[in-house]
Amino acid sequence: MEVAVKVPLHRSFDYVLPQSISAQTLAVGMRVLVPFGNRQVTALVLRIKNSSELAADKIKAVIKLIDNAPIIDSTHIELLKFTARYYHYPLGETLFSALPKALRIGEDIDKTSINYLQLTEKGERLPTLRANKQQALLSQLAKSGKSPITEVKALGFSKATIDAIVEKQLAEVSIEFASHWRTDELKVAPKPKLNAEQAVACSTINQSAGYASFLLEGVTGSGKTEVYLQCLEEVLKQGKQALVLVPEIGLTPQTVNRFRRRFPNTPIMLWHSALTDNERLQTWRFCQKGSCAIVIGTRSAIFMPFLQLGMIIVDEEHDSSFKQQDSLRYHARDLAAYRAQQHHIPLVLGTATPALETLHRAIGGRYHLLSLTQRAQTSTDNHYQLIDIKGQHLDAGLSHASLAYIKRELARQKQVMVFLNRRGFSPSLICHECGWLSDCQRCSTSATYHKSMRRLVCHHCGEQSAPPMQCPDCGSTQINPVGCGTEQLEEALSEQFPDVALSRIDRDSTRKKGSLEEELERINQGGARILIGTQMLAKGHHFADVSLVVILDVDAGLHSCDFRATEHLAQLITQVAGRAGRSGEPGTVLLQTHFPEHPLLQDLVNNGYQHFARYALNERQETDLPPYTHLALLRAEAHDLSLLLRFLSDLVPAAPVPKIQLLGPIPAPLERIAGKFRYQLHIQGEDRGALHAYLGQMVSYLTNNKLAQKVRWNLDVDPIDMM
Ligand code: ADP
Numbered sequence: 001m002e003v004a005v006k007v008p009l010h011r012s013f014d015y016v017l018p019q020s021i022s023a024q025t026l027a028v029g030m031r032v033l034v035p036f037g038n039r040q041v042t043a044l045v046l047r048i049k050n051s052s053e054l055a056a057d058k059i060k061a062v063i064k065l066i067d068n069a070p071i072i073d074s075t076h077i078e079l080l081k082f083t084a085r086y087y088h089y090p091l092g093e094t095l096f097s098a099l100p101k102a103l104r105i106g107e108d109i110d111k112t113s114i115n116y117l118q119l120t121e122k123g124e125r126l127p128t129l130r131a132n133k134q135q136a137l138l139s140q141l142a143k144s145g146k147s148p149i150t151e152v153k154a155l156g157f158s159k160a161t162i163d164a165i166v167e168k169q170l171a172e173v174s175i176e177f178a179s180h181w182r183t184d185e186l187k188v189a190p191k192p193k194l195n196a197e198q199a200v201a202c203s204t205i206n207q208s209a210g211y212a213s214f215l216l217e218g219v220t221g222s223g224k225t226e227v228y229l230q231c232l233e234e235v236l237k238q239g240k241q242a243l244v245l246v247p248e249i250g251l252t253p254q255t256v257n258r259f260r261r262r263f264p265n266t267p268i269m270l271w272h273s274a275l276t277d278n279e280r281l282q283t284w285r286f287c288q289k290g291s292c293a294i295v296i297g298t299r300s301a302i303f304m305p306f307l308q309l310g311m312i313i314v315d316e317e318h319d320s321s322f323k324q325q326d327s328l329r330y331h332a333r334d335l336a337a338y339r340a341q342q343h344h345i346p347l348v349l350g351t352a353t354p355a356l357e358t359l360h361r362a363i364g365g366r367y368h369l370l371s372l373t374q375r376a377q378t379s380t381d382n383h384y385q386l387i388d389i390k391g392q393h394l395d396a397g398l399s400h401a402s403l404a405y406i407k408r409e410l411a412r413q414k415q416v417m418v419f420l421n422r423r424g425f426s427p428s429l430i431c432h433e434c435g436w437l438s439d440c441q442r443c444s445t446s447a448t449y450h451k452s453m454r455r456l457v458c459h460h461c462g463e464q465s466a467p468p469m470q471c472p473d474c475g476s477t478q479i480n481p482v483g484c485g486t487e488q489l490e491e492a493l494s495e496q497f498p499d500v501a502l503s504r505i506d507r508d509s510t511r512k513k514g515s516l517e518e519e520l521e522r523i524n525q526g527g528a529r530i531l532i533g534t535q536m537l538a539k540g541h542h543f544a545d546v547s548l549v550v551i552l553d554v555d556a557g558l559h560s561c562d563f564r565a566t567e568h569l570a571q572l573i574t575q576v577a578g579r580a581g582r583s584g585e586p587g588t589v590l591l592q593t594h595f596p597e598h599p600l601l602q603d604l605v606n607n608g609y610q611h612f613a614r615y616a617l618n619e620r621q622e623t624d625l626p627p628y629t630h631l632a633l634l635r636a637e638a639h640d641l642s643l644l645l646r647f648l649s650d651l652v653p654a655a656p657v658p659k660i661q662l663l664g665p666i667p668a669p670l671e672r673i674a675g676k677f678r679y680q681l682h683i684q685g686e687d688r689g690a691l692h693a694y695l696g697q698m699v700s701y702l703t704n705n706k707l708a709q710k711v712r713w714n715l716d717v718d719p720i721d722m723m
């Protein structure tokens, strides 16, 4: 048989069954315990075959079967094999990282399931037993019928008593997964009547037969979630399951409750990083057995098994949290497309600001474009204003014009949101005498000053130190903050508006578990009227009274070495702007910039994201960038720079490779983090097949390369972050 083992090798392994285990009991998708080197490891059976390229005496025997039935089916194995191939990640590690931890470490698949105890035919005749306790249990079961073992135990029957009657074949243990929702009549709570565009979207999606991908493009508040809900209704009516992927930060009680309220008798489960290992296994198993109808989850939910999947929805499909940024660097949205094809079902990608990749597919006709152009409840558009800050005096990053707007809205009893994507008090300290900067010693970046903690903190390696009282270079005591972060903004605004309640939302202010939810609730109750935040505040939350949004650091996104920076900036501006004007009247969005005439900004502000995105796509085409070519990034890091450069240069062939462009070695945008140098190779090709063939060769070369043992490297296929 061929099995996958969780080791960093791009291959499978052959084993045989020992004499003692019958071949009939073996099936693809079962876990087996195998000897591996001098260890025993859990392996997954991929294929049953009668021959091997290895000599018979070289093949080791399986130690034992862990399961008596497959834990995943062959379609699921195909998905994981595809994932390993596409992302050039070791097969065994891909397979096992997609399983709940309990299964990875060889535990029983039903360890979290509810066991039931029930009389057998023999037991039902209620034979007379010598042990009183056992006799009592028989009559209890005769009265209660099939009962959860936990309940039986709660009545005072011990495990020994239960085991004894099972041993005598008077009772049997079974596991039951309830899936009556599939045939029960679906309950649907009262719902709004769809507007014309929503109705078209809904019926187009529900009338599609087999696989089809839809881009549901609609501004925030245009009623996308309502479309999801009404599409899901059809799926549920057919007894089929659905997967709803949401960004990490989008899994709020608000969203989930909306699904639960709409379908009150439908089992809906959540999947996210805060689940315990047991909860994870249980949810996974419920899904596989059809006991769960809808899973709402973050990116790794894409690897959930389903009994009968009927639809996949990816909400905020442009969100970068769908891409895993370490180990197996998969993109859940892209795998969703593969899965939808596998299962011949519709895929719905919803967003106000489609990723350029997705839009490209929609324009090319591979995805159906469905547009919602009207806000469902209000029909007003926000009003953008570019504020030129060239030569202007700024107070904690705020211009006079912005302050005047804030004052006006607060006087009208409205909420105001000020957005700055930089936490801390200031991104650096500077010596006024000699120009010394508070650089991190281990990274090529500065350490951020956090005033409330009185610390310098490097946001890249986490290194902390006390801010110096005197300049380490010249001894001067004139050490001042340069630049502005959310902490400083908060201080300045509370000085300006001492009577106005204020709330700051960033990773520092919400470190404590549950504090984000608490703070959001306070804002919604109208408790805070100035909201200060990083991008954490930009996503998904509904604030009814926000009438003004001020965005302070637009320029960083306009001038970045990452070719996706402008796309992300435009998405962010549009998303943040979506927080304003929800209460019925149009909101105002202020963008502070040194470059008010920048064509991208002008386009975004005057013509909206849709227009901007098409313009940005043209630019990508002219510069041969994704989605018009395919890109992979080989990142490497080491303490020893010359070793690192030798490693990467070795990979660049002397002669050009047909259909492949190689760029590098070039330094990463942050050349040093935590003392390690970081360099990259960009590998690009118009032809996906040719690129992947080349990456495959590169990876197999690297697995046997001596230098590759001494540097840390990873390959990122379709990277969304060039760091
Ligand atoms: P999105 O997901 O695009 O942000 P939602 O589906 O959350 O939009 O809709 C915004 C608000 O409008 C919600 O309060 C929703 O209940 C309401 N809504 C959506 N569709 C309709 C409709 N057809 N008629 C009335 N209200 C609607």
Ligand code: ZN
Pocket (backbone or CB within 6 Å): 431, 432, 433, 434, 435, 436, 471, 472, 473, 474, 475, 476
């Ligand atoms: Zn100095």
Ligand code: ZN
Pocket (backbone or CB within 6 Å): 440, 441, 442, 443, 458, 459, 460, 461, 462, 463, 673, 674
């Ligand atoms: Zn650092």
